Amino acid sequence: MSHCTLSALSVLLAATSVFAQASAVPQTKLLREVGVGPDLLCVATIPGTAKAYAGGTDGKIYLIDFDEAKSKPIAWDAHVSYVSGLAFTGKHLISAGSDRQLIWWDVSTKTKVRSLEAHDKKWIRGVALSPDGKILASVGDDMICRLWDAESGKPIRELKGHDKLTPYGLISKLYCCRFSADGKYLATGDQAGIALIWEAASGKQVAKIHAPHLYTSDTNGHTYGGIRSIAFSPDGLLIAVSGNLAGDTSTIVNSKAMAQLFDWKANKQTHDFPIKINGFFESICFHPKQPWLIAAVGAGEGKKVFILDLRKKAVLHEFLSNTLVFDIALNESADTLIAVGRKKALRWQLQTGGSTP
Amino acid sequence: MPSSSSRAVASSSPEHLLGRRAFFGATGGALLGGALGLDAFAAPAFANQLQRDQKRVLMIFLNGGMSQFESWDPKPGRPTGGPFMSIPTSIPGYRISELMPRMASSIHRHTAILRCQQGFGDHTDFTIYGGRPKTGPVRYPTLGPMLARELANPNSQVPHHVMFTNYLGANYFESAGFLGTTWNPINIVPDRIAPTAPFTIGHSRVRLAPPANSLPDSLSDADHREREALRVQLSQRFGVGRSRDGVLLSHSGAYGRVRGMMDSARLFDIEQESTQMRTRYGSTPFGQQALVARRLIEAGVPYVRVNRSWWDHHGQNFEFHQEMVPELDHVLSVLLEDLQERGLLRNTLVVTFSEMGRTPGINAAQGRDHFARMSVTLSGCGIRPGVVHGSTNDDGTAAVTGSVTLQQFFATVMRAVGIDHQKEINNTDGRPVPLTDYGTEPVAAVLA
Numbered sequence: 001m002s003h004c005t006l007s008a009l010s011v012l013l014a015a016t017s018v019f020a021q022a023s024a025v026p027q028t029k030l031l032r033e034v035g036v037g038p039d040l041l042c043v044a045t046i047p048g049t050a051k052a053y054a055g056g057t058d059g060k061i062y063l064i065d066f067d068e069a070k071s072k073p074i075a076w077d078a079h080v081s082y083v084s085g086l087a088f089t090g091k092h093l094i095s096a097g098s099d100r101q102l103i104w105w106d107v108s109t110k111t112k113v114r115s116l117e118a119h120d121k122k123w124i125r126g127v128a129l130s131p132d133g134k135i136l137a138s139v140g141d142d143m144i145c146r147l148w149d150a151e152s153g154k155p156i157r158e159l160k161g162h163d164k165l166t167p168y169g170l171i172s173k174l175y176c177c178r179f180s181a182d183g184k185y186l187a188t189g190d191q192a193g194i195a196l197i198w199e200a201a202s203g204k205q206v207a208k209i210h211a212p213h214l215y216t217s218d219t220n221g222h223t224y225g226g227i228r229s230i231a232f233s234p235d236g237l238l239i240a241v242s243g244n245l246a247g248d249t250s251t252i253v254n255s256k257a258m259a260q261l262f263d264w265k266a267n268k269q270t271h272d273f274p275i276k277i278n279g280f281f282e283s284i285c286f287h288p289k290q291p292w293l294i295a296a297v298g299a300g301e302g303k304k305v306f307i308l309d310l311r312k313k314a315v316l317h318e319f320l321s322n323t324l325v326f327d328i329a330l331n332e333s334a335d336t337l338i339a340v341g342r343k344k345a346l347r348w349q350l351q352t353g354g355s356t357p
Numbered sequence: 358m359p360s361s362s363s364r365a366v367a368s369s370s371p372e373h374l375l376g377r378r379a380f381f382g383a384t385g386g387a388l389l390g391g392a393l394g395l396d397a398f399a400a401p402a403f404a405n406q407l408q409r410d411q412k413r414v415l416m417i418f419l420n421g422g423m424s425q426f427e428s429w430d431p432k433p434g435r436p437t438g439g440p441f442m443s444i445p446t447s448i449p450g451y452r453i454s455e456l457m458p459r460m461a462s463s464i465h466r467h468t469a470i471l472r473c474q475q476g477f478g479d480h481t482d483f484t485i486y487g488g489r490p491k492t493g494p495v496r497y498p499t500l501g502p503m504l505a506r507e508l509a510n511p512n513s514q515v516p517h518h519v520m521f522t523n524y525l526g527a528n529y530f531e532s533a534g535f536l537g538t539t540w541n542p543i544n545i546v547p548d549r550i551a552p553t554a555p556f557t558i559g560h561s562r563v564r565l566a567p568p569a570n571s572l573p574d575s576l577s578d579a580d581h582r583e584r585e586a587l588r589v590q591l592s593q594r595f596g597v598g599r600s601r602d603g604v605l606l607s608h609s610g611a612y613g614r615v616r617g618m619m620d621s622a623r624l625f626d627i628e629q630e631s632t633q634m635r636t637r638y639g640s641t642p643f644g645q646q647a648l649v650a651r652r653l654i655e656a657g658v659p660y661v662r663v664n665r666s667w668w669d670h671h672g673q674n675f676e677f678h679q680e681m682v683p684e685l686d687h688v689l690s691v692l693l694e695d696l697q698e699r700g701l702l703r704n705t706l707v708v709t710f711s712e713m714g715r716t717p718g719i720n721a722a723q724g725r726d727h728f729a730r731m732s733v734t735l736s737g738c739g740i741r742p743g744v745v746h747g748s749t750n751d752d753g754t755a756a757v758t759g760s761v762t763l764q765q766f767f768a769t770v771m772r773a774v775g776i777d778h779q780k781e782i783n784n785t786d787g788r789p790v791p792l793t794d795y796g797t798e799p800v801a802a803v804l805a
Contacts, residue, residue: 038436039723057440057719081433082440098440123440123679141679169640170680213555222667223680245555274555279722324721342721 024290024352026307026317031336031347032066033322036073040340042126043327044086044093050347052329053093053107054340055083061095061105066338066347073345076110078103085127087136089150094136096124102138104153114153118146125175130200131183139174145188145198157203162190166215168223180232181288187239187264189227191215195241197264207264209239213274214258216246229284231293233310238271239264240293242281245274257281259295259308271313277302283328283339290352292316296325296339305339321346412738412774413654413705414504416662417647417689418485420524421669422478422713424725427454427678428685429470429732430749437717437752440675448743456682459690465743467693467702468736469803471769472747474760478713478729480669485529487793488763495784500767501531501660502540503792507776508659515621515657518542521646523563524666525549529712531662535784542662543567545646563642565649566625624652638691639684647688651695654705672722674715685709693736706738706773710766717753730756733766739773741805761800767792768799 038056045052050067059080062073079097087094092113093105102118105111118124119140128137129150136150145159166172173191179200180186186198193215197207215225225246232239238261245256257279261271273295275281282298291310297303303323309316325341330350337348426432431443431454443452447465460468477483482491482499489497505518520542522528533540547561627635627648638644643665650661665685670677689709696702714731730749736742747759761769768778771792778799781789791797 039719058436059434081442099442166680169644171683173676173679216556217560222677226676 026290026292027349027351027353028305028317028319028337029349029351031349032071034064034066034071034073034345036062036064036343036345039326039342040345041082041084041326042086043329043338043340043345044088045329045331045338046088047090047332050336052338052340052345053086053088054345055079055086055095055097057082059083059097059099061086061093062345063107064345066345078105084123084125085138087127087129087150089129089133089136091151094127094129094150096127096138098123100124100140102127102148116153118148119144123173125173126177128177128179128186130179131181135179135183135200137177137179137186139177139188141171141173143172143174143190145174145177145186147186147200147203159186159188159196159198159203159205161196161198161205161208162188162194163192166192166223168217170223173226175226175228176230178230178232180236181234182236185232185236187230187232189230189241191226193225193227193241193243195227195230195239195262195264197239207267209241209262209264209267211241211243211260211262212269213245214241214243214260218246228280228282231284231286233261233286234288237263237265240271240284240286242284242295244280255279257295257297257302259284259293261293261310271308271310273306273308273313273315275306275315277304279324281306282324282326285328285330287330288334294328294330294337296321296328296341298324298326298341305337319348411510411657411659411704412508413658413701414508414660414708414738414770414774415650415654415692415705416501416660416708416710417685418529418662418664419668419685419709419711420522420526420528420664420666421480422715422727422731423668423682423685423711424670424674424678424715425711425728425730425732426715426717426725426753427456427675428682429453429734430472430753431455432717432751432753435752437719437754439719441679448745451745454682456679457686459686463690463693467697467707467740467742468734469740469742469744469746471733471735471761471766471800471803472749472756472759473731473733473763473766474756475713475729475731475763478727480527480712480727482529482532484710484712484763485531487767489794491532495788495790496532496534497790498534498536498540499531500770501542501662502533502536503767504771504774504776505542505660506533506536506540507771507780507792508774510657510659513657515624516543516653517658518660519545519650519653519658520662520664521545521565521650522664522666523547523561523642523646524664525561526667528664528666535790536782542660563646565627565645566622621656624656624658625649627652634695637695639687641684641688643684644688644691647692651692654696655699655701668711670715671720671724671726674719674724676723689734696737702737704738706740706770707734707736708770709734730760735769735773735803739775739805741803744803746800746802759800759802762797764793764797765800768797769803772799772804 038058040054042055051065054062060075061078062075064073079099081098085096093107095103102116104113120142122141124140136148139145143162143164147156177188186200189195193211195209217223227241228243240261242259245258256274259273279297279302281295284295293308296305303321305321307317323342323344325339328339337350339346432438433443442455444455446461485499509517531542547563550560552559638648646663711731714728715725716728748757771778778793779791784790
């Protein structure tokens with residue numbers, strides 16, 4: 001899945017600790033809602049524009065211009081199965097798919113630059129770009145995070161540490177990865193609720209976090225859950241993971257979407273956000289200037305986006321998304337939020353407003 | 358109209374009588390106390406005899422309804438197809454989901470595929486009753502008791518019908534109906550574990566053996582035998598003039614098998630298997646139950662059903678199937694290999710049967726809903742391997758050729774193991790009722 005635009009954020013965040021500030025009041029306004037044929041699973045913003053790329057369940061990549069009053073996305077055939085991840089380097093768009101392919105695209109011509117079967121004939125679940133745009137990370141169901149030269153596509157190293165089987169002896173999945181804002185660390189999250197933190201430059205595993213209650217086996221014989229999205233706080237001290245309070249049925253009825261935060265160096269949980277809404281938090285993103293975690297609900301029935309106040313440890317704001325959301329991304333100035341999901345793409349204006357008392 | 362039975366295990370045949378003598382000779386005194394133990398297979402003559410004569414059925418029942426799209430009838434690249442690719446199989450021109458690589462490479466050896474049209478797709482007993490009514494003037498039996506009754510060796514003291522499940526919800530238990538409770542299964546269900554915060558729903562612990570299949574500490578073996586002798590004496594006296602009383606016969610029969618059940622305890626103990634064999638089946642509850650099922654089949658239990666739950670994926674369909682289908686692929690493949698290696702597959706029919714299928718449409722929660730069309734497999738005894746009977750259209754929304762009814766499916770299962778599917782059995786009121794509805798024809802294309 002995609003991510004917030006980290007390269008610009010890292011500069012903004014270098015000199016400030018947003019957690020020390022009082023929470024502002026968020027205000028959101030829907031700017032545009034674009035209908036698309038298939039479900040959209042991932043998004044990558046194009047800096048300096050109101051445009052974004054989105055990957056669909058029809059194997060197509062969509063270029064969506066949210067400034068157009070009646071936006072008609074430009075689409076091209078990219079994968080022969082679901083498009084599961086996108087990253088935009090400025091020069092290339094890199095897409096990942098359930099067809100096991102990792103593809104570099106020349107976006108001006110919509111042609112392939114290269115295509116790799118990157119994960120040992122397994123699904124690729126997502127990609128993340130380092131803040132400097134030089135390294136691409138990909139995760140797949142071989143349970144390996146692989147680092148690539150984002151320009152040449154040459155492999156850099158493999159990060160191995162996630163178990164291939166769940167505690168119940170079934171095939172596990174490596175769902176997500178994300179770089180820290182300074183690019184020093186990389187986090188990966190798997191189905192069993194394990195998050196690993198890696199030193200990006202050396203590939204050394206530096207922390208292992210077990211997020212409780214994001215994975216279990218229920219009375220129905222389901223093993224269930226997983227870390228569906230992961231993110232570093234702007235200062236890099238916290239890691240957030242999200243998914244679902246696992247343990248309910250496959251219908252996801254009455255289950256709670258959940259996000260948890262950890263001081264990963266101390267291996268200590270700091271926040272727990274079980275939100276009573278029917279679904280998963282499929283995508284999360286820290287706001288770079290405010291102590292907010294933005295969490296969007298997908299894969300259930302709840303059609304909302306939540307802004308979670310990390311200082312008060314409570315929901316600060318929630319708004320309707322009009323669709324199930326599978327991925328979100330902030331623009332580089334963090335004043336617009338783009339979401340993609342069930343047959344739609346949406347863009348909101350996100351204002352911080354005044355400070356709370 | 359009914360035809361004569363073609364059962365291969367007719368108890369009066371000379372071959373069978375020879376088999377019974379071999380059986381008693383091989384098991385000796387141990388059998389006088391009850392069950393056929395696995396030790397009996399130390400005598401090759403007996404093992405061969407059993408393998409030649411006795412037909413058995415092992416059903417893997419997929420509670421909740423496995424998706425045919427993510428298993429036996431994939432439609433990749435179509436709007437209904439979902440994210441998984443298809444892969445070629447060892448049957449030319451036939452492709453299955455990429456989640457089943459082991460079956461893909463070996464499916465031609467033992468297995469045929471049927472496309473079934475249920476007529477009704479929801480959570481009921483409808484499927485396991487073969488579409489017959491559960492209630493009404495005739496208390497129809499489900500498939501399991503019919504098979505158990507027709508295949509059971511009357512002299513065997515092993516259980517004749519065992520069902521495993523990993524599920525605490527609607528398991529769709531087998532029901533003998535008018536056949537009498539003798540033919541109901543031993544149901545092996547999980548223990549319920551209370552929820553721990555923050556969960557509000559509990560968990561389950563899967564069992565591999567029936568509870569209380571051994572004597573309590575307070576009761577010695579001698580005491581138990583004396584009590585049984587007294588029960589037999591009283592029961593015989595009470596039974597005078599009641600020889601046609603089905604309830605009484607069922608009651609007496611159940612008690613009569615108690616010693617056999619207790620002596621069968623080792624059959625349920627996978628510790629009796631080598632570490633290598635246990636590893637081969639896998640550490641999951643389903644894998645372990647399948648291994649116990651094989652032990653039971655090997656010992657002569659005529660019908661064993663293993664439920665794998667819960668496939669009802671209205672949400673997160675692909676995530677769940679990505680986890681559960683490879684497990685099914687693994688366990689089914691190992692089971693077929695193991696039965697083949699032991700010489701048992703020739704007389705054992707392995708069936709995968711689902712509660713229902715899943716819709717072509719993918720809902721907002723990335724799930725698939727209930728659908729009255731599914732694919733089932735038949736492997737081993739009496740089956741012509743490598744046959745794919747029936748086809749669906751490009752999106753899997755409708756049958757194009759060869760759609761099979763549940764009654765036809767039941768008839769095919771019966772014919773594969775030598776049972777006359779039109780055999781009539783008298784209902785409790787004396788009315789003859791056929792095993793499958795009059796006029797039902799098995800699918801000849803998949804029968805050897």
